[in-house]
Amino acid sequence: MLAQDPLQVAPAHYKLVFENEQVRVLEGRDLPGERIPMHAHPDTLMVVVAPFKRRLVLANGKTIAVDMKAGDTRWMPAQSHAGENIGDTETWAIFIEFKQPTTVPPGKPEPPRAK
Template sequence: MRRTLPLLAAFCLGAGLATAVAQKSKDSTIVDPDVHQVVLENEHIRVLEARAAPGYKSPMHSHPPLVLVGIGSARLKFTTPDGQTQIFDIRPGTVLWRDQPIEHAWELLAGNLHVVAVEVKSAQPAKAN
């Protein structure tokens, strides 16, 4: 029993670190640094600016809950890990809130992508009014 507890603790710690490394490796600024640039970061938020030209394909990456603000006009095709796709239009002034983490890849079908994303590190799901 005395040997089992330290081994279990070591396994859990290792699994936690492996999960953290795997999640960090899907960070948009790591897998797609030419497009996703950190503008500001503190203990509460991280602000990203993303820019891309038509035809650009961003690899699979993840974001925590975020607010997205459209600066330019673009049409994107989002693909989730299970292969589902969705076409999405962003226009200047588009503001979206996503209260759950997301993992996706995207392809810029038209326009020039220019968005600002505010990732909220301690976000809670939105409440109905």
């Protein structure tokens, strides 16, 4: 399956908040146990609104578990993934997607920053 725009793949879980020539801002939410099918994000800055735990399955099949706290930020280089809420709280995050590639070198997503 080709990864697609999250607004098309999971419209019940992603909402367009803002868009201009440089960025698109999405709000992403899902409940415990819910799954989001494979989709793609360009270079993105994620800001966590409320704490959550989820499992991501990358396009190459690798699985990553994440445990995020409210206020955490994470740089996500362009990627495709599917996700599942594996916690007992709602996933709630803001995704600031950059329409042009950034100058951040490619690599794995940054771990959450310590407070």
